[in-house]
Amino acid sequence: MAGGTQGSGDAVSHTYENARTWLLMPSWVVLTFLALIPVILMLVYSFLTKEFRGGVIWDFSLAAYDQFFFDRGLFGDDPPTFEWTYITIFWRSIWQAGAATLLSLLIGFPTAYFIATRPAHSRAIWVFLITIPYWVNLLIRTVSMKFLLRDQGPLNDTLMGLGIIDAPLTLVNTNFAVQLGLFYSYLPFMVLPIYAAVERYNFSLSEAAADLYASKFVTLRRVLLPAVKPGVVGGCILVFVPSLGSFLAPDLLGGAKNYMIGSLIEEQFKGNAGNWPFGAAASMILLSMVLIVLIIFARSQAHREKGAK
Amino acid sequence: MKNILKTATAASILAMTASMASADGKVVVYHWFEYMPQELIEKFEAETGIEVVMDTYDSNEAMLASLKAGGIGTYDVSVPGDYMVEIMTNEGLVDTIADGELANKGNIADDWLNVSYDHGRKHSIPYQWGSTSFMVDTAEYTGNIDTTDILFSPPAELSGKINMLDSQGEVLAMAALHLGIPQCSTDRDQLKALNALLQEAKTHWSSFNSDTSKDVLVSGDAVVGQIYDGFGAKARAERSTLKYAFPTQGYVVWMDNVVLLKDAPNRENALKFMDFLLEPENIAAVSNFARYGSGITGAEQFMDPELATLAEANPPATAGAGAFIQVCDEATQAVYDQIWTNVKK
């Protein structure tokens, strides 16, 4: 069923096989020079000796990775024990980004679906409605969000006015505020890919399922979702991965009392620490983590498809 | 779509050629945004015929990173804070100004001539100076505020209502003043005490925000907030019960300085720019705009009279000494970096 006529997920056709190299060439060239080479440069940097106050000395060193994984005490001369500090920071970021992605999906999917089922001429307007707020700078949007969530802010006033709560909720400087901020920062990145996929969905499949007495929920889960999966996966990647490295929303809404990956790495390049190799190493660990997750995901997909056939 | 694209391309080509057209007769200034009044830039351009090209940054450290990543050699002057002048000098990023190269050097006030970070002003001239302390909303708290206890061992009623600057230098310097230890201590017991103090104090802090340090106080979200004096004056204008504290233990003093950068492409023009800023009338215009002190003799007569009487710029007799943020050596700094990581982990 999942594969269906819909040409689900990973169907690859051969129509333009001869032109493949030319089609991919522009992206390969641009990304090799402006993404891959810089990333390789940072990979090299992560194995170099740090120069005090930023920069590197071209001597091989594992100090950056040592700092990440081993704790040598305040003065750096205790016997090494396993360092949990940075793992904790990574875990915290993953958790926050995951929660934000889930929130985006829960709100973004119905929204995208709703837009895609509007009459054709008004869909574009809905899509614009989703992106217009993002013409306003992220800093300004986040500050406004903070204003809304304040103890004496409009949200608490409204809730108290309606008698829903008795005392103001403390929302600013909480994990929830961070998740809300991340959600707000990246929502269109969830909605638009899903919209692009659902818009193409062949509703006769849902009809067929309904004819077979499938409940609406079952239809959603077994027929619709598999068919629009590329959109959902794309949306989740575009929300989750940038959320991991984000620091503006966590800093402003979360109070910056605890590092997130983004602010930790930022501090190595733009802060007092000035430890470029460590910043580079932390980025490389983050990069490999994301890559591993994506590979595992791709593998399990391929496996499931094989099983389905 | 095509038309928009055409217009856009034309505009961008125009923008590129515009910046190339003035290849000579310019000075490239690396500066904070909105830290120099536009009228003053226009005055300089009219007086000298030199065009001012601005690039901006958002923190001292970001500027340093950008210069070290290869930006050096493309800028003529930049405006680092006191400790950053010393760091940049150590890094070899600044040029030396020979005697007699600045006609107006004599205008520098004696207090600001032999500063710890640039003795004799060989690389820099004063731009603006002020202090960093904290403000307390006196409507919410009526006790004595002129003590660093407010930040580091606050009374119960202030716990959880304190915003700190998200800046390692400013927080750790203030903590050192509170403990009465040197800012670059190598004494292990002192460092352990500092680490323990911050771990304990952090439980009383609600947030670290620099960008909105004024807004959290004005809105009442924080009752206590670490803040620059100029910001403090603006905050008080909007919430009159806010009071700027001058702790008896001392407070942080800062000065932004104009430095001549190494390999400046327009060195002559850069010196003219610096000379221009050493004239009392011109630097006073900056002070009137940014609301900070100037460090130039004779600037007072051109300054807003109210600047001289600002509560935030006039410490009472009980105030402790003001101290610059100090620059530690590499080994010592590593410990302080670790302490800061412990605060934020």
Place this chain on the structure above:
Amino acid sequence: MFKSSQTHDVRSYLGFKTVTILCLIILYTPLLVVTVYSFNASKSITVWEGFSLRWYADVFVGPESAKFKLAAWNSFVIAIIAATVSTVIATLAATGMIRAGKFKLRPLSFGLISLPIMVPEIVLAVATLIFFNSIGFQRGFATIILAHITFCIPFAYLPISARMQGIENTFEEAALDLYASKKLAFSRILLPLMGPGIISGFLLAFIVSLDDFIITNFVKGAGVETLPTAIFGAVKQGIKPNIMAISTMLLMVSVVMVTISYFISKSDKTN
């Protein structure tokens, strides 16, 4: 194929409309704050002191107005160029990935395309700056556009490829059977079907470029200011309502543009 009248009950899910409305409320309430406080008489962004147009006057005739106008214009031009180029590149790449058979380098190619979002921006910013400097590329407008095109590609690519995976290749096959050239099949069959995907990709790339601060700040060089770098640079003086006024006007511009495009598309249909 789409008998919407009959399939209405199958298509609509209870509560989806409510969620959409909730979503729009969440999106727009903070903007309401921005708009309201752009008319604030006081310098504060948190305390209301009465209605005033002073910040709009500040934006148009204030001493810094020229800088902000130029910055806004730069941002806009950069975003249009970067989004357009990256959308074209992403569309070609998606075709190469999804319509050109499986090949060995396909996973690697996908990794390369998503690389710009996988490393934190600051890392890409510093590394790109070092790279530009090491090849002697002078910083300015061109470096900003190149950098923006790069990090916009994954944002354009994912909606476009999601869309393309949903389009059966039977349409193109049919065209090819009728002796259409591959170019024709691509431009007349595939591209029109790709519409919503391409628009989504373009819009995402556009807002990402418009909002970028970190990378821009490092690669821009002297004399080029974008709106985000101006706004972040100005926080040394505190966030003032003039930034709210600029934001409100940007919103107005976007609303006007959307309204115009709506009427154009409507008149297209009537013709």
